[in-house]
Amino acid sequence: MRRFQQSLHTFAFTTLALLCSLPATAAELNNITAQQALFLMEQQKLSSVALVNYYLQQIEKNNQKGADLRAITDINRDAIKLATRLDKERKAGKIRGPLHGLPVVLKANIATKDGMPTTAGALALKGFLAKKDADLVTQLTAAGAVIIAKSNLSEWANFRGENSASGWSALGGQTKNPHKLSQSPCGSSSGSAVAVAADMTLLAVGTETDGSITCPASVNGIVGIKPTHGAVSGAGIIPIAASQDIAGPMTRTVSDAALLLQVLATDEAKSRYGDLTAAINEVQVKKVLLVRAFDGQFAAIKQMQDRVAQQLQQNGIVVEMLEQWQLPEQLSKDELTVLIYEFKRDLTQWLQESQVPAAVGSIDKIVAFNQKKGKAALAFYGQEYLQQAAAIDLEKDKAAYLQALNNSKQLAKAQLDPYLSQFDAILLPAYGPAWPIDHVKGDQFSFGTSTAAAVSGYPSITIPAGMDGQLPLGLSLVGKPWSEAKLLGLAALLEQQLPKRAIPELKP
Structure with missing residues (x-):
């Protein structure tokens, strides 16, 4: 580990030198990190107002003009006012928390009471204003964050119907991959990932049920953390399935992801993490x-994996190779049974508690609303998952659901536990490179490796690890429950030694 200690010293020295030489003007804030921004604020060389204004200008420039990324659906009209208040507090010596003055974008399925709608991208929820902040929003605000916007997503977190194209919603349109605009941004946290990658926010929050943080982080070339299940409160988030849903950070660096997760974590998770x-x-x-x-x-x-193995071995870490990775087909079948049942149960509860308009106050009514609106609501693909959920009888179907839940957990853990009993982490290529956006065939995944961690509830951190031409490749680090601290240390090491994150050129 001596080499790594030396590299850390060099990294710290380089970072300090970079910070000291950083410009203090908003015009030169391109791809700044949270640590750099905080340092400049502490030195009174940067204000929250300037930082927030920079990102609002970036959104204006690239969201529906220029590259037309369609990553952002709504802007917080009070963002500058909030930043102004935080600047006054800093000047008076009052620091709310570790994110004081930093801008954050939230996925549009996360409830806020700030005038921005909470919609999951669905026409049925157009304009819906939540009456209460999600728990994680309360935590972000207490830590000093400025919620500047909400991001587009695969509609209903990609659980409306089959053959969908990731990043498309009836309200937000089609989010595009900033590295190559014809390619998919993956999803469902498409807008959060693209906003971070294309420098339209400093930090973002996504949500995952299976692959919705991991995949967009991978194909957009950013860092994404799917935490241990239960590590972040799901209260106030439009759900798919409580047994798998989890929110997590999406950032440009590992250190920024660690900073954001520290704030998002529940008190129990904080006590486990340190x-x-x-x-x-x-x-x-x-x-x-x-x-x-x-x-x-x-x-x-293959080149990415060769490089990863070489760098780890050079730092004294033992690397063993596994040539086969195949999940049992029954796992996918059982997972879908679980998701459909819990979608009925959990979304029904959310609709009732959130007091949405009566005309769309149940899944049955949403299905009917979509049918009535036709292509305006159901462009490009159907609503099979909504219909299947509507047909569920929560009492009659409960036994089959519980059996599928138990079996899916066992199968997912059986895929991971034998290795995690011998190794500190499992490293996998997260997803293949981004595929062309196709509204006829839908997503054309080559492969994805998120399911075992998603169903088992184990943590997974995805980092940029290479390129396939113009397209980023991500590496996922999977560990035992509550091992995020250990995974972050490994991710930081790899981040230093693998090729640097590619900055999108926003070209067709």
Whole structure:
């Protein structure tokens, strides 16, 4: 580990030098990190107003003009007012928390009472204003964050119907991958990922049920954390399924992701994690499993994996290779049974508690609303998942659901536990490179590796790890429950030594 300690020293020195030389004007804030922004604020060289205004200008420039990324659906009309208040507090010596003055974008399925609608991208919820902040929004505000906007998503978090194209919603249109505008941004946290990658926000929050943070982080070339299930409160988030839903950070660097997760975490999770911002400076991992099952599909993935193995070994970490990674078909079948049942149960409860308009106050009514609106609500693909959920009888179908829930958890853990009993982490290519946006065929995934961690509830951190031409490739680090601190230390090491994150050129 001595080499890594030396590299950390060099990294810290370089970072300090960079911070000291950073410009203080908003015009030169391109791709700044949270740590850099906070340093400049502490030195009174940057204000929250200037930082927020920079990102609002970036959104104005690239969201529906220029590259037409369609990553943002709504702007917080009070963002500058909030930033002004936070600047006054800082000047008076009052610091609310670790995000004081920093801008954050939220996925549009996360409730806020700030005048921005909470819609999940669905026409049925157009203009719906939540009466209460989601728990994580309360935590962000208490930590000093400025919620500047809400981001587009795959409608209903990609659980409306089959053959959908990720990043499309009836309200937000089609989000585009900033690295190549013809390619998919993946989803469902498409807008959050693209906003971060294209420098339209400093920090963002996404949500995942299976792959919705992992995949967009991978194909847009950013850092995404799917935390241990239960580590972040789901209260106030439009649900799919409580047994798998989880919110998490989407950022440009590992250190920024650690900072954001520290704020998003519940009190119980914080007690388990310790100081995540300190964890990035320590590598506790000694032995990892590197999955090579997808090397044959893309030469660039093989090159990425070769580089990952080499860098880890040079830092004294034992790397063992695994050539096969195949999930049992029954896992996918059981997972879908669980998601459909819990979608009926959990979305019904959310609709009732949130007091949405009576005309769309149940899943049956949403299905009928969509049918009545026709292509305006159901463009490009159907609403099979909504219809299947509407048909569920929560009492009669409960036994089959419980059996599928138990079986899916066992199968997912059986895929991970034998390896995690021997290794500190499992490293997998997250997803293949982004595919063309196709509103006829829908998403054309080559492969994805998010399911085992998603169903088991284990943590997964995805980092930029290479490129396939213009398209980013992501590496996912999976560990035991509550091992985020250990995974973050490993992710920070790899971030230093793998190719730097590619900055999108926003070209067709």
